[in-house]
Amino acid sequence: MHEPASPSNGSRFVRACLRQPVDRTPVWFLRQAGRYMPEYMAVRKHHTLLEICRTPQVAAEVTITAAERLGVDAAIIFADLLLPFTPMGVDFEFVAGEGPQVHTPIRTLAQVQALRTDRVEELSYVARSIELVTKHFAAPRSDGDQLGIIGFCGAPFTLASYMIEGGSSRNYIETKKMMYSDRAAWLLLMEKLVQVLTGYAQQQVEAGADVIQVFDSWAGALSVPDYRAFCLAPTTELIHRIRNLGVPVIYFGVDTASLLPAMRETGADVLGLDWRTPLEEGWKAVGPGCAVQGNLDPITLFAPEDVLQMRVAEILEQAAGRPGHIFNLGHGIVPGTPVENVIRVVEWVKSFQLRS
Ligand code: CP3
Numbered sequence: 001m002h003e004p005a006s007p008s009n010g011s012r013f014v015r016a017c018l019r020q021p022v023d024r025t026p027v028w029f030l031r032q033a034g035r036y037m038p039e040y041m042a043v044r045k046h047h048t049l050l051e052i053c054r055t056p057q058v059a060a061e062v063t064i065t066a067a068e069r070l071g072v073d074a075a076i077i078f079a080d081l082l083l084p085f086t087p088m089g090v091d092f093e094f095v096a097g098e099g100p101q102v103h104t105p106i107r108t109l110a111q112v113q114a115l116r117t118d119r120v121e122e123l124s125y126v127a128r129s130i131e132l133v134t135k136h137f138a139a140p141r142s143d144g145d146q147l148g149i150i151g152f153c154g155a156p157f158t159l160a161s162y163m164i165e166g167g168s169s170r171n172y173i174e175t176k177k178m179m180y181s182d183r184a185a186w187l188l189l190m191e192k193l194v195q196v197l198t199g200y201a202q203q204q205v206e207a208g209a210d211v212i213q214v215f216d217s218w219a220g221a222l223s224v225p226d227y228r229a230f231c232l233a234p235t236t237e238l239i240h241r242i243r244n245l246g247v248p249v250i251y252f253g254v255d256t257a258s259l260l261p262a263m264r265e266t267g268a269d270v271l272g273l274d275w276r277t278p279l280e281e282g283w284k285a286v287g288p289g290c291a292v293q294g295n296l297d298p299i300t301l302f303a304p305e306d307v308l309q310m311r312v313a314e315i316l317e318q319a320a321g322r323p324g325h326i327f328n329l330g331h332g333i334v335p336g337t338p339v340e341n342v343i344r345v346v347e348w349v350k351s352f353q354l355r356s
Helices: 012-017 038-044 049-054 056-070 109-114 120-136 156-165 173-181 183-206 224-243 257-264 279-286 298-302 305-319 339-351
Strands: 074-076 092-095 099-102 148-154 211-216 249-253 270-272 291-296 325-329
Touching: 012 211, 012 325, 038 049, 038 056, 049 056, 049 092, 049 120, 056 074, 056 120, 056 339, 099 156, 109 183, 120 148, 120 183, 148 156, 148 183, 156 173, 156 183, 156 211, 156 224, 173 183, 173 224, 183 211, 183 224, 211 224, 224 249, 224 257, 249 257, 257 270, 257 279, 279 291, 279 305, 291 298, 291 305, 298 305, 298 339, 305 325, 305 339
Parallel strands: 074 148, 148 211, 211 249, 249 270, 270 291, 291 325
Antiparallel strands: 092 099
């Protein structure tokens, strides 16, 4: 692994990704800029989700506002997993209350063959947003720490599932049908996604992203043998290529307790843990040579203060101050979450002292 050049090593978040010692546990949240936050909803009143993503000044503002309001140690660029579909020739929209909808789902080899991989530069608006965020956070904060800038992309399986199903799915029937019965189409789809995502991640790194998070949100739908047979190789290739750009990679999925040892084989620097597995067990499953991120149940943010504080402390006690823990949720903040509870969690993580 190439050590990222300074100044990002001046960031406790980046150091924790590399399992280097830190003065305290870094903290940020999945979906920290989202519909639970009034500032985001105010912007959203005037723009669609895609307009925000595609307008660097607005995307940067949303990213910066969330990070500053919460006082977290890292800012994740405001974008969406599905943005690379457009230059690949896959039209989609976000339908209120229903999530993403792909107009013509990709189901055949001929459709996969028609997917474009030569227009990645059309995604450069995300890199422009990252440049603005990087510039804004260029100076160290009052505690001397550099805020970490996180770029991201989807993992091949999770993105393929949206392309093939045409939207969110419960049983991933069409995706698994292609996996099981049309090997040529599946392999070509994986290859094309890896190619596009590598170029997209490269733009983000060149624009200033310190770390890339690869979201395999729906990998938990796969059995261990199917993950190994159909997804491990392309995901490993993607993560290998991103690490060769000189940044650490966080690899995140949900409902992944049984998949963690296989996910570890991708070579990711950090594995995101969902909340179902106690942090200590999850960390044991991935082994000591890998950092972990997580893993508070996002719905705990609706609990009374004493319960919430206890759950936060339990996670930090299980991490036990070992280098390589980044505090986060086990999945994204949901709409309706009280912002003040999110801020409280940040304050508790920052002031937490291990009992000796
Ligand atoms: O601070 C942040 O993390 C926000 C940036 C961000 C968004 N999407 C903006 C967004 C990130 C990191 C994503 C990633 C993303 N997009 C994932 C992986 C993360 C995860 O939760 O596992 C996925 C699966 C998607 C695809 C997607 N985008 C879905 C399924 C939906 C609908 C969800 C819903 O609850 O309606 C979106 C829409 C979306 N992307 C929203 C945001 C803030 C909410 C919708 C809106 O503002 O209209």
